[in-house]
Amino acid sequence: MKHEQKKISKIVDEVLTYFLYHFNAESRIEVFPEQGRYRMRFQFSKLDISDQQYEELKAGLVVKRQPELEDYYWQLTGEIEESNEMMLIGMMCDSIELTRNGDSIQLELVRRT
Amino acid sequence: MNEKQAFLFLSALPALMLLGGLIIEPLSVSGEGLLRIISARSLLLNDYLAVGGVGATLINAGLCGLISVALVAICRVQVSGPFIAAVYTVIGFAFFGKNIYNIWPILAGALCYTRVQGIPFRNSLLVALFGTTLAPLVSFFSFHAGLAPPVGIVLGVLFGAMVGFVLPPLASHMLRFHDGYNIYNIGFTGGVVGSFFVAVFRSFRFEVAAEITLVEYSHRLFEICFSVFFVVLIVLGLYLSRANYRALGDSMWRVLSSSGRLVSDFVQIGDHASTLINMGVMGLVSTLFVLLLQGSFNGPVIGGIMTVVGFAAFGKHPLNCIPVLAGVVLASFVKVWETTTTVVIIAGLFGTTLAPISGQFGPLAGLAAGFFHLSIVMNVGILHGGINLYNNGFAGGFVASFLAPIFDAFARSRTTS
Structure with missing residues (x-):
């Protein structure tokens, strides 16, 4: 895959921008380059997220990977501050785990290369 | 709606158009009309209803649509919103500019791009389908550039394949120009590519200019x-x-x-x-x-x-x-x-x-x-x-x-x- 590292950094950018813009959340990000894949772990805390917002985030994010769209649209990720590209993030990842614990959210994304 | 039903839905409109085109006029009349459509200038705004008649236009739109659906099926692509948009766009423009001859070189060019890059064709299929926006380039050089037919056809196919080849990376890059606020991004990309090519052609005395041909009545x-x-x-x-x-x-x-x-x-x-x-x-x-x-x-x-x-x-x-x-x-x-x-x-x-x-x-x-x-x-x-x-x-x-x-x-x- 071409531009793989750039795609990873744009995914991180998009997710971080989303949580900063909408919730001004405390954020911790880890990126693990592994054999044949990248694993990204995000920990957001002290966020005031309603049940509806959480469900909307989940619905937008948890979609099937779609390489037929990714190669074309990946350059849009991380471009706009009022970011609404969570669906695009979902389309670029093979596995998405989203968990909520009180005012904290943990998100783990895996992208195979 | 499962995938099979989604494909049936996507095929329904072009299939109905094809059927309508075959019924509405005698086949000999539609056949002649289709030949006129294939050899038409096809530059904006070339109304195929005026060029080839109703039957031939419907057959052309139906076939172009079914070709698009077949490609989506062959590439095993999910029938998502972007692909519904792409198929309907091809059908729509098969009423004035895209035909069963001039879309192929663009599609072939995009296929070549994926082969060179070592990626599946499905990854560039969406750009390829929308990329048929530049199909008139093929028609123009094949039949209207003042060249001998074999030379014109070879050049038309070659130029069509060339634009199909460069569209995928350009289309992705051009998104950043408008940040996704222009839904027809390939239209913008096609405009840039088309302007580039036409400027070069004009410097070799090929006069590429829009010409309006429209039916005078409403159907x-x-x-x-x-x-x-x-x-x-x-x-x-x-x-x-x-x-x-x-x-x-x-x-x-x-x-x-x-x-x-x-x-x-x-x-x-x-x-x-x-x-x-x-x-x-x-x-x-x-x-x-x-x-x-x-x-x-x-x-x-x-x-x-x-x-x-x-x-x-x-x-x-x-x-x-x-x-x-x-x-x-x-x-x-x-x-x-x-x-x-x-x-x-x-x-x-x-x-x-x-x-x-x-x-x-x-x-x-x-x-x-x-x-x-x-x-x-x-x-x-x-x-x-x-x-x-x-x-x-x-x-x-x-x-x-x-x-x-x-x-x-x-x-x-x-x-x-």
Whole structure:
């Protein structure tokens, strides 16, 4: 895959921008380059997220990977501050785990290369 | 709706068109018309209803649509909003510019690109389908550049393949110019590529220039048939909801509250039921728009309606489109163009490429986008000489990239103050 590292950094950018813009959340990000894949772990805390917002985030994010769209649209990720590209993030990842614990959210994304 | 049903749905319109084309006129008449379509100039605005007649145009649209559906099926691509938009766009433009001859070199060029890059064709299929916007380049060189037929055909196919080859990386890159606020991004890309190629051609004395050929009368048959089809889409959407109107209302609300900015796949954001209803409603809105402006149902207008319906699965809905349509009409009242002319009507229909401006910044912003769009679209065609069929997408790229940062700055300052 071409531009793989750039795609990873744009995914991180998009997710971080989303949580900063909408919730001004405390954020911790880890990126693990592994054999044949990248694993990204995000920990957001002290966020005031309603049940509806959480469900909307989940619905937008948890979609099937779609390489037929990714190669074309990946350059849009991380471009706009009022970011609404969570669906695009979902389309670029093979596995998405989203968990909520009180005012904290943990998100783990895996992208195979 | 499972994948098999989704493919059946996607095949239904082109199959009906093909069937209609075969029935409506004797095959000998349609066959001759199809040959005229294949050898037509095809540059903007070349109405195939005027060139080849109703039967041949329907056969051409049906076959182009079925070719697109077959490619989607062969590549095992999910029938998502972008691919519904792509297939309907190919069908729509098969009424004025795309035909069963000139689309192949572009598709082949994109296929070559994926082979060179070592990626599956499915990864560039969407760009390839939309990329047939530059198909007139093939027709022009094959039959109208003043070259001997074998030389012309070889050059036409070669140039078509070349643009198909360069479109995938360019299309992705061009998104950043307007940040996804111009839904017809390939239109903008095609405009840039077309202008580049035409400038080179003109320096070798090839005169590429747009020429308007339109049918003079309105086809009532199309008004009636398409209106019925749009109502059927709505009924099908209601049927798919299995009478769970609360869930349907929720998914409709998610669709209608989407800005429409790329990538807004309504099949994912809503579901199949809400997407079909939105497509049907947008079809009726577009038809009403044409009828209110007393426009003719000619090839380009039908193409515009089909494209709007397709993109109602991928970013367009009544709330973000109507302000843009109103802006174009308002502009035609005060500017030098007649409101009822085909060029103004299609500027309105295709101008809904700017729907995300309205969806993101509000209806007044959409009105302004439509107002300025009419002026820009009337002035950019000369750059590519009509070789880029999505001229409104080309213009929309300029309008979006100019207006979006300004609206964004004012929206932001209002938020911060």
